[in-house]
Amino acid sequence: MQSLLFIGKKNSFIGKLIIARLKNNKIKIIFFNKKTIYLKNFIKKQKLKISFLWTNFGFEIDNKIIDLINNPRLIIISQTTGLNHINYDKKKYSKIKIISLKNDSKFLMSIPSTAEHTFALFLALAKNIVVSFQDVKKMNWRRNLFLGLEAKGLYFGIIGNGRIGKLLGKIAKSFGMKVLFYDLKKNLRHISLDKLIKKSDVISLNIDYRPKNQNFINKTHFNKMKKTCLFINSSRGENVNQRDLLFAIKNKKIAGAALDVLEEDSLWNEKIPKSYKSIINYSNKNSNLIITPHIGGYSKQALENTFERIINKVIKFIK
Structure with missing residues (x-):
C-alpha cells in the first residue's frame, strides 16, 4: 500500500x-x-x-x-x-x-487573495488602521492623531505585471489611483523601473523569487523614492534588502512600509528567529511598519x- x-x-x-x-x-x-x-x-x-x-x-x-x-x-x-x-x-x-x-498561471489568475491582501496592507498603512485600533484598545478616542491618506489620485507603482500585478492594478484603478507598471517583459504599458521608483506614491513589489532577484530592491531604489512613498512587499522577503529597507524607514527616506514576507520566512515554523529582532522591535514601537505572517494567499x-x-x-x- x-x-x-x-x-x-x-x-x-x-x-x-x-x-x-x-x-x-x-x-x-x-x-x-x-x-x-x-x-x-x-x-x-x-x-x-x-x-x-x-x-x-x-x-x-x-x-x-x-x-x-x-x-x-x-x-x-x-x-x-x-x-x-x-x-x-x-x-x-x-x-x-x-x-x-x-x-500554474492560468489557474492562479482566478485566485485574487494575494492581490487583495496587498492592497489591504496599503490601506492599513495609509488609513492608520492598525495603530488607531491599538490606541482604541487602550480606551483612547484620539482621531486627531491619525490623519490618513486618500487613495484616489495617487500614483500606484506595480513592479511585476504578472498575475498578482494585473489583479492589483485593477483594484487600484477601481479606487481612482493612477497605476504604473514595470516588468522585465517590456510593452507599451510599462515604464522604466527608475521612472516608476521616482514617480510613485505607493510601490508594490510583485515579482517571483529566483537567485537573480535577491535584493532586487535595495538602498539605491529607496534613496530615489519620494519621502512620502509607501512600500509594500507581498512577493518574497529575499527580493528586498531588509537592512536597507529598515534604514530607509528609520531615516525617513520613505514614509513607511507594509510587509507580508520577510527573508527566509518560508523556512519558519510558527516562531520568528531572534536574528530578526531589530525589524520586529521597530514595528512594535512605530506605526509606519506593518508586518503580517505571509498570509496573502491564506484565505x-x-x-x-x-x-x-x-x-x-x-x-x-x-x-
Whole structure:
C-alpha cells in the first residue's frame, strides 16, 4: 500500500480535506504535527514506504530528509507557488516529482487573495488602521492623531505585471489611483523601473523569487523614492534588502512600509528567529511598519480551490 506523509495537523483545514478526498483511495495517510527537529526521527520510525510527502512553508525539505525517506520516485506535494522550502539536490534525485502551483498561471489568475491582501496592507498603512485600533484598545478616542491618506489620485507603482500585478492594478484603478507598471517583459504599458521608483506614491513589489532577484530592491531604489512613498512587499522577503529597507524607514527616506514576507520566512515554523529582532522591535514601537505572517494567499476560498487543483493531480499518481 502507498502512504502519504502530511506535515501538518490531522484536524487542520487541509488535513480534513485530505482525509475526505482520499478516503476511498488505497493509500494510508500519516500525519506529523510536531516541531521540525523531530521530523527526521519520525520518518525513521515509519514502517511503510513513503510514496508522497505533503509539505508547506515552515518545513525545509533537504537532502537529509530525502535520504531518510529513501524513495527515488518520491512525489513531493506543496500547495504553494514558491518552492524556497524544497531544497534538495535536483540532479542527485532526478526522478523525484514535485506537485505544486508553480507556473500554474492560468489557474492562479482566478485566485485574487494575494492581490487583495496587498492592497489591504496599503490601506492599513495609509488609513492608520492598525495603530488607531491599538490606541482604541487602550480606551483612547484620539482621531486627531491619525490623519490618513486618500487613495484616489495617487500614483500606484506595480513592479511585476504578472498575475498578482494585473489583479492589483485593477483594484487600484477601481479606487481612482493612477497605476504604473514595470516588468522585465517590456510593452507599451510599462515604464522604466527608475521612472516608476521616482514617480510613485505607493510601490508594490510583485515579482517571483529566483537567485537573480535577491535584493532586487535595495538602498539605491529607496534613496530615489519620494519621502512620502509607501512600500509594500507581498512577493518574497529575499527580493528586498531588509537592512536597507529598515534604514530607509528609520531615516525617513520613505514614509513607511507594509510587509507580508520577510527573508527566509518560508523556512519558519510558527516562531520568528531572534536574528530578526531589530525589524520586529521597530514595528512594535512605530506605526509606519506593518508586518503580517505571509498570509496573502491564506484565505478559505484560496485554500479550497488550490487544494482541489493539487489533490486532483495527486490522485492520478495513486495506484
